[in-house]
Amino acid sequence: MAASEAVARKPPRGRRPSDGVVGARRGTFWALLLPVVAFLAVFLVLPLVMMAALSTRADLRGPLLEPWAPTLKHYVSLAETPSYLRLLLTSAGIAVLVAALTTLLAYPLAYFLALRAGSRAALLLILLLVPFWTSYLLRVMAWKLMLGEEGVINSILMGTGLVDQPLSALLYNRFSVTVTLVYVWIPFAALPIMAALQRVDPAVLDAASDLYASPRQQFRHVTLPLSMPGVIGAFFLVFIPTVGEYVTPLMVGGTSGTMYGNVIQDFFTKAANWPFGSMLSVVMLVATIAVAILALRAVDIRRFVEP
């Protein structure tokens, strides 16, 4: 009798005792979310939409905001100019190389900070980040001093007699662009990996060694898979901005180190042709998003996180 009565007695319709809490939560949800959404809509989505719209303008002549007849002639012209698409591919290739090298070099750093540094981790992390406090341009210029024909490296090589002519292949090419970008990105890349490694429960590592796993096996079968989300995060953190990078190639890239971002910059400044530059930017944006989505689908992160 008691059980069936309990089942039969449904709660009254209309407001329930828990409604007040749920309603308040929903209100809080929107109150917290709306400012951020509005900010992103105005400062991220709107400019991108404006840029896509500008890519349909024929050229930059006449008053800037006067309505124009949309045209796809820039996109057609891109299809007819293989050199721009080739450059995009090359820049993406450089970006993949930079991201891979950076992640590879940042991993030991993050591993040490998260799992081996112990009480000194905080201090060492601050030391890792001190270069951040210098201007980005100065850090790039420093590489000019290192790699130039009369720079630090060449002076050492000439001084010790290892070479009798200074190496001119160190600066103003793709090599110098890659080296400089890796240097600039390593502290950034170490952080997500470190965050992932900190989430690894030390008890799991103890369990692994209790089950007779050697340190190398421990790393390969336990630590590395568990830190994979951080590694993948670090890779994309470096890859996506590097595709459109233009400051570093401008300073140390020379003629052969030109990247796609430099061409976009030129169309926006020297060539005074914003519509063409906008078209190039839209193409790069769409391509990068497509690549990122495909890559993330291919690498199923859940495989690493769940047991």
Next chain:
Amino acid sequence: MGDSRSRPGMRLPVGLVLVALVVGACAGAGASSPPVESAPPSAAGATAPTTPSPSEVPPDQVTGELTVLDWAGYDDPLYWQDFKDAYPNANVGFEFGGSDGDIYGKMKAGDQADVFHPYTGWIQFYVDEGIAQEIDTSKLKNWDKVPEDFKKVGQFNGKQYCVPFDWGFTSVLYNTEKVTTPIDSWAALMDPAYRGHISMWDDGPGAVTVSSYIHGYDETNISPEQLATIKQEWIDQAKLNKAYWVGEPDLVSMFQSGDATVAYSWQGAYATLLGAGVPVAYADPKEGRNSWVGVYCIRKDTENLDLALKFIDEKLGEKTGNNLVSNFYYGHANQDVMNGITDETLRKAFSIDDPTILQKTNFTPNLTADQRDAWTAMWNEVKASQ
């Protein structure tokens, strides 16, 4: 799984990490261009604004804020010395453009600079698009000292839109220690003998000019076939080119570090390198040097018209002119300054006291909008073909 809270000792560093990321991101993002305020330019076709009557405020009580969009290096007070001395309480702020296209793009986007500094080839665009306003030359006390040829550079449809300031040459600069035979032709910029040590200016119209001199093309009338030849020529040249230079300071540092020994150059870099002790020579190519004039224009609808006129007037002053000539070896539009130069090297090497010099050199013609779009696009394709 176990306790996954972050260890307490890491909270402070993690907080610092977030701060550092934000700071680092801002620093990286704000790498080059100075901020530009966006306000759409007013509609074209307005008449010249009625100028206010000359102010009767004594010079040392003239105040105000003037913004000047100029090239790197010209913000040094040496190059507006007369204005600084005459109006010590007026403030001048500088914005920078890296090239004529850059300055044009900024002014089109609504940059609120009161005064800007374009060069020959690009001046007409500002007049056509209603960005520059007519200048009342009766308010410029130094106007009579400017030779006729130079005055004409800033004249369109019989009206004076811009005031000339500096002028000079473009030629081939080379390091005499590393280049043993003197250079006598523009073709040196494409010579495989200097592979890996050439530096060309990063500019499409500049590249078309050089090719026109080498092949004898008519710069004002380049056909699509000629443009295709020019494009291929510069794609081949890019393999010999070390790096393109954007501003004179880049060029100077490349010569100082030995990365460049032959370059397309203005004589400002020549003067600076000589002063720094680098053994360089400025060629006199058989095809002739190129010459150009820089002008100052006033933005239409500026609220600081009076101050802008004073600034431009004082730019033609003697102290400013003398600094320009002695530091950069550039010519100055004030003929009195030029006649007063005593340095024989300067007088001979650059004929800078000759007021008819513009008629004797390859003076840069005005670009049309079609040429601008086609030639800059050509150049970007050259750069993308690496």
